[in-house]
Amino acid sequence: MAYPLAVDIGSGVTKLAWYSDPTKKKVEVADFPTAAAEFPGGVADDIYDPDAYGLVSYNGTLWAVGDETGSLFRPNQRVNSLSGSWAGSPGWTAILYAAIARAFPDGGAFEVLLSTGLPQAVYGAHRKAILDHLNCKHQFMVGKREYEVTMQANVMPQALAALLHEATGNAEVMNYQSAVVDIGTYTTGYAVLHNGRLQNWRSNGIEVGxxxxxxxxxxxxxxxxxxxxxxxxxxxxxxxxxxxxxxxxxxxxxxxxxxxTQVAKPIEEALIAAWDHGANDIARVFISGGGAPLFEPAITRIVPHARLSADPGYAVVRGLLTFLD
CATH class of the missing domain: 1.10.40 (Ribonucleotide Reductase Protein R1; domain 1)
Known part of the structure; x- marks a missing residue:
């Protein structure tokens, strides 16, 4: 049996969602900072905590991930989560392994049905490479716990995943024209769905968050x-x-x-260019992501009928998990 797991490795925060019972009635969520740094030549035993979720080793490398990174490395020693080559990189992979360990803390050999997301702006260029990287057997350690995980992966745009979360409680989201503005730590993605299909020409992203x-x-x-x-x-x-x-x-x-209001100017300009006339032709516009409550007034100034997603901070990862059902 493959265990469903959704992992959204954002540029600033990594979030995960999984079912804590076989009936899939209870969803657990967790998050940790998207931060990773590789130890040069290993790590001394006196700082290696065997129970730590943020110490990941694989392929002869050892990584500090999440909060462990802030404790052990200066900011300029950490990998860059904003680069175009970030998704699928060694640091990105170490964060994914740490997320798996949080959902399945006992280690061992098992299968995972994984759903993960990419920013709208890079999805098309990176999707195939990420799938090739993920769809195989992965051997790693988190703390002193050994893992052998066979993955079956799905990759989708993060903004689209947020819309899927909204569709869970309202099927009309998929039947009419709907849109989302997903505001993360460093980036903002926006997407339009028409009759269940993504309108790529009105969907993109911008490096403001x-x-x-x-x-x-x-x-x-x-x-x-x-x-x-x-x-x-x-x-x-x-x-x-x-x-x-x-x-x-x-x-x-x-x-x-x-x-x-000042910081959101580039977001407003991007939306005005992509969505004519205040998005009046779009039935529903949702604002999701960790920055949604902070930027809601700025977004609603140009899209008056936009509103916050249900559970905006976890909308993307919940939508990723919904896709697996």
Whole structure:
């Protein structure tokens, strides 16, 4: 029996979804940072945790993945998850293996029915190579647990997966013209579905995401408040929309909204070029991804009938899992 597993290796966050019971009634989700670094010449035993999910070895190489990377390597020592050759690379593969270990922590030999996604802008050029890379037997270790995993893989655009998630509760999403704007850490993808088929000429991606807003907020705090915030805690600042300033908590909701409007300009321009007249011919437009709540006001300014996806942060990976049913 092959176990269904969905893994969305985003440019900033990796998310996974799987069924925790044989009846497929309960879906488990998890996430960790998309970060990886290779140890040069191995690693000393005194820092090798046999139970760690973020230490991956395969093909004679050893990798720190996720939170382990931040503990052991400087930012300039980590692999670049924004390069055109990222998907299918050794670091990308190590992250995929770490995700498998989180869903199936006991190790061993088994089959996985894998569903994964690619950004809309690179899907066509990379899909076949990714499938060739995945559809085989994979041997690796995570911590001290040994794995021998035979994969049957499917690859689809991340934005399309978000639309599939919406279709789970509303079949009309597949029967009419629907669209999604999927806002990730470093990139934003957008896609249009017409009668269940992807309209490639109205679907693409752009290298703007939450990271640009995070950087803009960090600059504002430094310039306006003289506050230099550790980059490691900026994700929490964005989530809470607040930060400690001296002895008080500073509410950042208003300034984040203002900065998001500025940062979203390239996204707006791309959507205006791809979707004429405010997307009035598209019945439903969803906003998904980890940056969806932050950029919703900017998107709805040019697409007034757009609305947040159900569970926007996990819409893509839930859609990837839905495809396997």
């Amino acid at each position: 939450v990271s640009a807003l995070t950087q803009a907020l960090a600059r504002w705090l430094d310039d306006e408040k003289g506050l230099k915030v550790d980059p490691a805690i900026m994700p929490e600042v964005m989530r809470s929309r607040s930060v400690m300033f001296r002895d008080e908590r500073l509410d950042l909701t208003e300034i984040i909204g203002q900065l998001a």
